[in-house]
Amino acid sequence: MKNVLGLRCIKCGQELPALPGVYTCPSCGPKEGILDVEYDYQAIKRETTREELSQGKERSIFRYLPFLPVKPDTPRPHLRVGMSPLYQPAGLRQSLGLSHLYVKDDGQNPTASLKDRASIIAVIKAVEEGAGTIACSSTGNAASSLAGSAAAMGLKTFIFVPGRAPQGKIAQLLIFGANVISVQGSYEDAFSLSAAAIERFGWYNRNAAINPYLVEGKKTVALEIAEQLNWEVPDWVVLSVGDGCTIAGVWKGFKDLYQVGWIDRLPKIAGVQSTGCSPLADAFLENRPWRPAAENTIADSIAVGVPRNPEKALRAVRESGGTMIAVSDEEILDAMRELGRTSGIFGEPAGVTGTAGLKALVKQGVIKPDEKVVSIVTGNGLKDVQNAIKAAGEPIKVEPSLNELLLKLEGRI
Numbered sequence: 001m002k003n004v005l006g007l008r009c010i011k012c013g014q015e016l017p018a019l020p021g022v023y024t025c026p027s028c029g030p031k032e033g034i035l036d037v038e039y040d041y042q043a044i045k046r047e048t049t050r051e052e053l054s055q056g057k058e059r060s061i062f063r064y065l066p067f068l069p070v071k072p073d074t075p076r077p078h079l080r081v082g083m084s085p086l087y088q089p090a091g092l093r094q095s096l097g098l099s100h101l102y103v104k105d106d107g108q109n110p111t112a113s114l115k116d117r118a119s120i121i122a123v124i125k126a127v128e129e130g131a132g133t134i135a136c137s138s139t140g141n142a143a144s145s146l147a148g149s150a151a152a153m154g155l156k157t158f159i160f161v162p163g164r165a166p167q168g169k170i171a172q173l174l175i176f177g178a179n180v181i182s183v184q185g186s187y188e189d190a191f192s193l194s195a196a197a198i199e200r201f202g203w204y205n206r207n208a209a210i211n212p213y214l215v216e217g218k219k220t221v222a223l224e225i226a227e228q229l230n231w232e233v234p235d236w237v238v239l240s241v242g243d244g245c246t247i248a249g250v251w252k253g254f255k256d257l258y259q260v261g262w263i264d265r266l267p268k269i270a271g272v273q274s275t276g277c278s279p280l281a282d283a284f285l286e287n288r289p290w291r292p293a294a295e296n297t298i299a300d301s302i303a304v305g306v307p308r309n310p311e312k313a314l315r316a317v318r319e320s321g322g323t324m325i326a327v328s329d330e331e332i333l334d335a336m337r338e339l340g341r342t343s344g345i346f347g348e349p350a351g352v353t354g355t356a357g358l359k360a361l362v363k364q365g366v367i368k369p370d371e372k373v374v375s376i377v378t379g380n381g382l383k384d385v386q387n388a389i390k391a392a393g394e395p396i397k398v399e400p401s402l403n404e405l406l407l408k409l410e411g412r413i
């Protein structure tokens with residue numbers, strides 16, 4: 001926290017102190033007055049070097065403590081968040097025709113999604129502010145990650161999810177002891193109800209766009225990618241987009257590293273949505289303000305018709321010289337199969353939407369075969385078994401008889 005200078009409104013530029021209770025810009029209001037955390041980059045440079053940091057023994061996001069908005073001595077959940085593997089998957093490189101492709105498997109976090117990076121920060125901030133209860137609304141993963149980190153710290157949670165959230169995610173919430181409120185309506189309805197309840201009861205607010213510290217947790221995925229690539233920045237980072245906080249976090253991470261001079265250029269960022277819910281991709285491609293959209297996709301984690309962080313998301317894509325694209329649910333299911341079969345990596349629909357978009361961008365010639373590309377898989381496939389079975393089909397059913405087995409396996413062996 002000692003390297004944090006303060007907060008700055010992304011709309012009007014107003015500077016605010018990084019104090020408890022300050023989440024949004026009072027002049028611009030909670031919808032548009034989204035804040036960015038500003039750091040003293042000179043102080044970070046004086047404190048450490050990238051070589052020193054790379055030798056650190058901490059195998060979690062807290063190896064990047066100088067870049068995080070938390071006090072070093074605040075008690076932290078014991079869960080290991082971050083330091084997920086960055087693979088060089090030979091089979092997928094071949095099938096996508098990308099010779100320098102990397103896959104960052106963020107399904108390998110404690111509750112099996114990238115959201116753990118943000119939730120652990122939310123829990124630490126709640127502890128710093130003396131809050132005993134945290135609340136959020138979520139399409140599912142923010143909820144289960146918050147419930148997990150909060151359980152590890154003994155904090156109480158109230159979680160608002162839309163009625164459609166997959167069973168795997170609900171099961172996680174209940175196992176972690178959360179008070180789960182299943183709102184019979186859209187994600188937008190769940191968000192609004194949680195906001196009203198948070199105001200009424202004074203709970204700590206983990207809602208991602210509102211709370212400026214969460215993007216800081218998400219940015220650690222970019223810090224890791226840079227470190228894992230030996231500080232050689234990829235040409236592209238490709239990932240799925242819902243509210244827009246994750247893509248904003250990725251961009252913030254690379255910009256922080258650029259500011260301290262640890263990397264000498266920035267990657268292009270490609271954001272991928274589903275054609276069933278693509279308010280931000282449409283706005284970007286048609287170069288117009290975004291409009292609310294229906295939430296009509298199997299990729300539940302990015303079925304966000306009213307994105308909460310549209311400005312930071314679009315800014316990340318534009319500033320980076322990147323692009324956006326929308327892919328169909330069929331392409332998402334294809335990507336799920338392809339990633340699984342070529343690489344042994346199992347992502348949920350929103351987890352592999354980035355990979356589906358990458359495939360389309362290669363086909364369109366936007367991303368070139370020899371470019372260095374990182375595709376982030378943002379969530380694990382076991383969270384949504386129903387859609388996985390949709391992608392992969394049914395098993396071979398046999399009576400317990402070798403003869404029948406031989407018949408059924410004909411042509412397969």
Ligand SMILES: *Cc1c(COP(=O)(O)O)cnc(C)c1O
Nearest residue numbers: 141242243244245246301378379
């Ligand atoms: C939340 C989520 C995303 C998108 O992140 P946003 O910040 O909402 O844009 C993508 N994939 C998975 C698995 C997620 O849980």
Ligand SMILES: [Zn+2]
Nearest residue numbers: 009012025028
């Ligand atoms: Zn403002």
